[in-house]
Amino acid sequence: MKKLTIVAALAAALAVPAQARAAVKVITSTQDLASLVTEIGGDKVAVEALARGYQDPHQVEAKPSFVIKLHGADLLVVVGRELESAWLPALVTQSRNAKIQPGNPGYLDASRTVRILDVPTGQITRAMGDVHPQGNPHYWLDPANGRRIAKAVQGKLSELSPGDAAYFAQRYADFDGRLTAAESRWKGILAPYKGTKVVTYHRSWSNFAEAFALDVVGYVEPKPGIPPSPAHQLALTEEMKRQGIRIILVEPYFDLKTPNAIARNSGARVLVLPPSVGGVKGTEDYIRLFDYSVNLLAAALKTATVP
Amino acid sequence: MYNSLTFARHVRGACAGMLMLAAAGAVAAQTPQNPHPSQSTPPPQPDSQQQLRDEVDRLRKEFESVRDAYGLRLAALEAKLTQIGGAGVPPPVEQPPAAVPPPTAAAAPPGQVEVPAGAAGAGGPQGALPVYGGPTATSKIFNPDIAVIGNFLGAVGRNAVNPAPVFEMSEAEASFQAVVDPYARADFFLAFSPEGVEIEEGFITFPTLPWGLLAKVGKLKQQVGKVNTLHAHRLPWVDRPLASINLLGGEEGLADSGVSVSKLIANPWIFLEATGEVYQGNSGVFQSHQRSDVSWVSRLRGYRDMSESTNVDIGASFARGHNDAGPDFHTNLFAVDATFRYRPLQRAMYRRFLGRTELFWSRRDQEEGRVPAFGMYVSGEYQFSRRWFAGARYDWSERAYDASLKDKGPSLLLTLWPSEFSQVRGQYRRINFAEGVTSNEVLFQLLFSIGAHGAHIF
Numbered sequence: 001m002k003k004l005t006i007v008a009a010l011a012a013a014l015a016v017p018a019q020a021r022a023a024v025k026v027i028t029s030t031q032d033l034a035s036l037v038t039e040i041g042g043d044k045v046a047v048e049a050l051a052r053g054y055q056d057p058h059q060v061e062a063k064p065s066f067v068i069k070l071h072g073a074d075l076l077v078v079v080g081r082e083l084e085s086a087w088l089p090a091l092v093t094q095s096r097n098a099k100i101q102p103g104n105p106g107y108l109d110a111s112r113t114v115r116i117l118d119v120p121t122g123q124i125t126r127a128m129g130d131v132h133p134q135g136n137p138h139y140w141l142d143p144a145n146g147r148r149i150a151k152a153v154q155g156k157l158s159e160l161s162p163g164d165a166a167y168f169a170q171r172y173a174d175f176d177g178r179l180t181a182a183e184s185r186w187k188g189i190l191a192p193y194k195g196t197k198v199v200t201y202h203r204s205w206s207n208f209a210e211a212f213a214l215d216v217v218g219y220v221e222p223k224p225g226i227p228p229s230p231a232h233q234l235a236l237t238e239e240m241k242r243q244g245i246r247i248i249l250v251e252p253y254f255d256l257k258t259p260n261a262i263a264r265n266s267g268a269r270v271l272v273l274p275p276s277v278g279g280v281k282g283t284e285d286y287i288r289l290f291d292y293s294v295n296l297l298a299a300a301l302k303t304a305t306v307p
Numbered sequence: 308m309y310n311s312l313t314f315a316r317h318v319r320g321a322c323a324g325m326l327m328l329a330a331a332g333a334v335a336a337q338t339p340q341n342p343h344p345s346q347s348t349p350p351p352q353p354d355s356q357q358q359l360r361d362e363v364d365r366l367r368k369e370f371e372s373v374r375d376a377y378g379l380r381l382a383a384l385e386a387k388l389t390q391i392g393g394a395g396v397p398p399p400v401e402q403p404p405a406a407v408p409p410p411t412a413a414a415a416p417p418g419q420v421e422v423p424a425g426a427a428g429a430g431g432p433q434g435a436l437p438v439y440g441g442p443t444a445t446s447k448i449f450n451p452d453i454a455v456i457g458n459f460l461g462a463v464g465r466n467a468v469n470p471a472p473v474f475e476m477s478e479a480e481a482s483f484q485a486v487v488d489p490y491a492r493a494d495f496f497l498a499f500s501p502e503g504v505e506i507e508e509g510f511i512t513f514p515t516l517p518w519g520l521l522a523k524v525g526k527l528k529q530q531v532g533k534v535n536t537l538h539a540h541r542l543p544w545v546d547r548p549l550a551s552i553n554l555l556g557g558e559e560g561l562a563d564s565g566v567s568v569s570k571l572i573a574n575p576w577i578f579l580e581a582t583g584e585v586y587q588g589n590s591g592v593f594q595s596h597q598r599s600d601v602s603w604v605s606r607l608r609g610y611r612d613m614s615e616s617t618n619v620d621i622g623a624s625f626a627r628g629h630n631d632a633g634p635d636f637h638t639n640l641f642a643v644d645a646t647f648r649y650r651p652l653q654r655a656m657y658r659r660f661l662g663r664t665e666l667f668w669s670r671r672d673q674e675e676g677r678v679p680a681f682g683m684y685v686s687g688e689y690q691f692s693r694r695w696f697a698g699a700r701y702d703w704s705e706r707a708y709d710a711s712l713k714d715k716g717p718s719l720l721l722t723l724w725p726s727e728f729s730q731v732r733g734q735y736r737r738i739n740f741a742e743g744v745t746s747n748e749v750l751f752q753l754l755f756s757i758g759a760h761g762a763h764i765f
Contacts (some may be wrong), residue, residue, distance in 0.1 A: 052615070055652040063609040064578040071519065071571060093492060094572060098515035103489060126728055127756070200510065226726060227693050253653050255693070 024161050027073040027100075029059055029084050031278040032140045033110055033149065035286040039175040040153045044164045050088075053278025056128075056253040057137075058225070062087040070095035073106065075160060077153065079115060080111035083137035108156045111137070114145040117206045129223025135230045138275060142207035143183045146286055150175055182287050186294040187212065193301040199240060200249040201259060204275040208232070212294070217243060220250070220259055227259045240266040246304035247297075252280060271300050316512040385720040431474075451485035451493075454758030456540045464748035469738045471750070478539055480507060484759070490515055496538065507538065508562065517569040529561040529590065530582050530606040532622045532642040532665045534684075542724075543661065543688045543736040546752040549702040549714045550682030554640070554669045556591015561626070563590035563602065586628070592638050592669070592707060593628035602628025620646040631672040639670040659690045669707045678707040688720070696722040702738070712741035 008271060026047045030035040034049035041047065048069060053061045057079065070076065070091055078084055079288045092107075099106035116135035139145050154172040158165035171224055194213040198205075201220040218239060222232040239245075240262070248270045250259045259270045273293050274280045283289040458478040462471040479499040486492045491513050498507040510525025528536045534551050547558060555561055565586030570577040584604040588595030595604045608622040626640040643666045650659040664685040671678045682704030690696045698720035706712040716738035723731045732752040739745050 052652050056656060059655045061648075061650060061655070063612065064608075064620070065612050065618075066582070067571070068573075071573075093512060093514045094521060096514060096516065096519045096521050101489075101515055102486075126726075130727060238365065255654075255657060303687055 007215050016138045020197060024074045024157060025072055026077060028076045028077040029079055030089055030140075030276055030277050032289070033077045033079065033288075034276045035284075036146060036150050037153050039286065040168050040171050040173050041152055041157055041169065042119050044161060044167060047158065050091075051275035053274060053283065054280065056251070057083055057276070058086065058264045059253075060084070062091050064094075064274060066091050070100060071097050073097060073100050075106045075108060075156065076100040077108045077110055077156075078138055079140070080109040081116065081130045081134040081137035081139070082132050105159065108152065110149045110152060113152050114139050114148045115142065115208060118203065129221070130225030132224075136203055136206045137139075137208050138204040141184070141205060142211040142212065142276060143179055144288060145207060147176060147179055149225075150179075178287060182290065186290055187293075189294050189298045190214075192300075193298070196247070196301055197243055197245045198249055199245055199262075200234065201251055201254045204251055205249055207274075208293075217245065218225070218247065220254075220262065233258060233262060237262050237265045240268055247271055247300060249297075251275050269300060269304055271296065273297065316664065324724070367431050376548055413566070419661060435503035445662045451483040451495075452759035454482045454756055456480045456482075456754065456756040459537050459753040459755075460545065461751035461753075462748055464746070466738075466746035466748050467744045468738075468742060469688075469748065475501065479500075480538060480540065481760075487511060494499045519573070521569050523567040524565075526562060526564045527567055527584070527586075528627065529563060529586065529604050530567065530584060530604075530669065531555065531561055531604060533622070533644045533646065533663065534665060540754050540756070543686065543696075543698055544700060544718065544720060545732055545752040546718075546736065548665075548686075548700065548704075549716070549738070550665065550667050550684050550704040553704045554592070554667045554682045556593075559591065561591040561593075563587050563593070565601075567604075573587060576611070578608075580608045580610075582606040582608070586762070588628050592640065592671070593626075594631040596629060596634040599628040602626060616651045617647070617649045620644075622660065628670060630673070632671075636672040638672070640667040641670075642666065657690065657693050660687065662687045667704075671707050673708070678708065678710050680707050680710040688722075694724045695721075696724075698722065714738055715744075716742050728756045 023043070024041065024045045026034075026037050026045050026049065028037060028043065028049045030051050031049040031053040034047045037045060050066050050069065051057050067165045073095075078088060092102070097106075098104060101107060102109075111134075116139055116307055118132075120128075120131055120133060124133055140149065150172055154168045156169050161168075162186070190212045195215055197215045197217045198209070199218040199220065200216055203206065203219060203221075203224055205214075205216060208214070218236055220228050220233075220236065222229055241285035245266070246268045248259050248263055248268055250270055250272050252258060252272050252274055256270060256272070261269070263270045268299045272280070273288065273296065274283050277283055279289070283292045312742045323546050354404070367549040372419040392545040411683045456479070457476070458480070458694055460471065460475045460477045460565075461728070462473060477500060481495075481499065483495040483497075484493070491511050493509075493511045495509040497509075498505045506526050508526055508528055510523045511526050513522045516522055528538075530536060533544070536546060547560070551560060552558070562587035562607070567582060569580055570580035573582055582605065584606075586593075586602045586604070588600045590602070595601070604624065604626045606622060606624040608620070609668075610618065610620045620692050622642075622644045624640075624642040624644075625636060626642075630636050630638040645664055647662045648660070655662075662685075664683065666683045667680070667681070669680045669682075671680070682702075684700055684702045684704075686698065686700040687703055688698035700718040700720070701716075703715040704713070706714070716736065718731060718734055718736045720734045722733075725731065734750040734752075736743065736750060
């Protein structure tokens, strides 16, 4: 009996590293995607994100250390819609990893099955600033899109590791359930503020605003990627006074000087809201990101709407 | 299979249902009498009849588009069914790459074309693309990413040795970049300058080779140090350092036709990359006198993150080839480069510092004997706001042909980025030339780029 226990313990000890070795190595461009991959992959995957949540995902440096990470990856999950176009493609080329080249099975563009907003129509030029011709890449800030990304990840992981397909399906069902419950909770919290007009720094919140019925009526940036000019600052301040806008949402990677000045002159309040998992403390995974943002926003709207 | 069949039936049913609905709608719309007795509108006038007709047309079009969409989906389903039915016991042939998305409303609204899976290359088009002209649409999808960067220079001040014109449209660099096939991508950089058109670089890259290898074939900037590999618009200065003018073959630098193979050397501590290159032997300081007079380059590069916002990049390169003194004369080049970068992740848009130094040793054999020349520069660039950068550089270099001639001098720089796509730069430059004269100049540069958003080299 004792012998058997030892053998079993040994077998278990051997089985653990064997299992760890079998884990699908996933690299994601952002922490939001890493969180969703973890939700589905559980302990059958080893996930690492390249960009940090408090970093502007447009402005990541293509560090050679990322090449090493990509070199060993079985799967690369990207946000797509040209969010990473300034830094990721060169890294993928240098990764010397055939699996994760675009078009190969180890490359997943998470934007392929989600709802995309702000797709420009008609002629677009750079006079409009740094526009994304493929639509707004900050689409993960709608829980429904989070679910769609998770579904796409489930499909991809099942394809790469068919033996664990049932495990991934069960984890997806579990995540779906938790997300649905959380979603109705969030919508409940923000329901009293339906249609509230807000101003944001960059166009990071289009999907979030749609999901929670906020109305984004202006931007601190005059055009995407273009720093605010004094004239725009003045016009925005006047417009906010006229429309009685009390909230300016700012991503943690933008300078607060201009938003603060606008807030002071218009009587509004600046709220630093993380657009990504890991953006601030307390946003360690996808659901907690919304928990954090929704609670912070609700608290701010509550005080802002009291006359 | 049963499910698919049932689904197909449902789709057919839905289709038929819609047909009837649409027909009913059309009939209702055409009926001149009001079907709702509770409303007492007068019989439609000719005006409103026109409206009705328009409405019917609109409905018809809508119905046709729905019918077409469903027809396509039915055809796809039927194809799938026959595939499943015909394949028998073995599973169907491997599915096409999963990157081909299912036709969803978000990804491909009607009238749009998806970029094929393999074509979604580095910085290339992804997702839905507008259809421009029906049959020719595919040719546009497969067009490479095209960009043009203009480099306009100005100079004022005194320079008796090497005066630049007051204004010069120094270069227009056109780049064409795309994926070639599942195994390769290609990058072309054509430089249009007052001297003519030149292939600045033009090469194919094979990123999917085994054993951690990456191969490039074509005309390449040789991997001798850092500054030699940078295109003019990527330099942190208006000009190139004196060391690269004196020892690396002038403005064009070392660029030649050849093959470059690099390998990642896996280790737990640092990023380590070894590169070996062989070239025709005609570039900058090298000259080939016969076919076998190739030039060789080898480089070792190490990189390490010190923290999430700081890193160190160190490289050593060696190049050897025949020179213009004759078939029996060689030039050996040895270069060491070190770069320190600081860029806080959360404030990446507003702050960064890059400090770099490069040392070059040239050993040139010529009739009079071997000329050992040394040159170096040290440079720093600091970003102090979202749009502004300040920089400084110090140059010191002997000349490859005569090491007793030394040029040296400092530069100060101020750079403005109106946007990601344009840049204005001013540089104060003082050079003490070996001839005993001193130049004092202010150089200006206006860089502007149109077209695709190319990825930046780190």
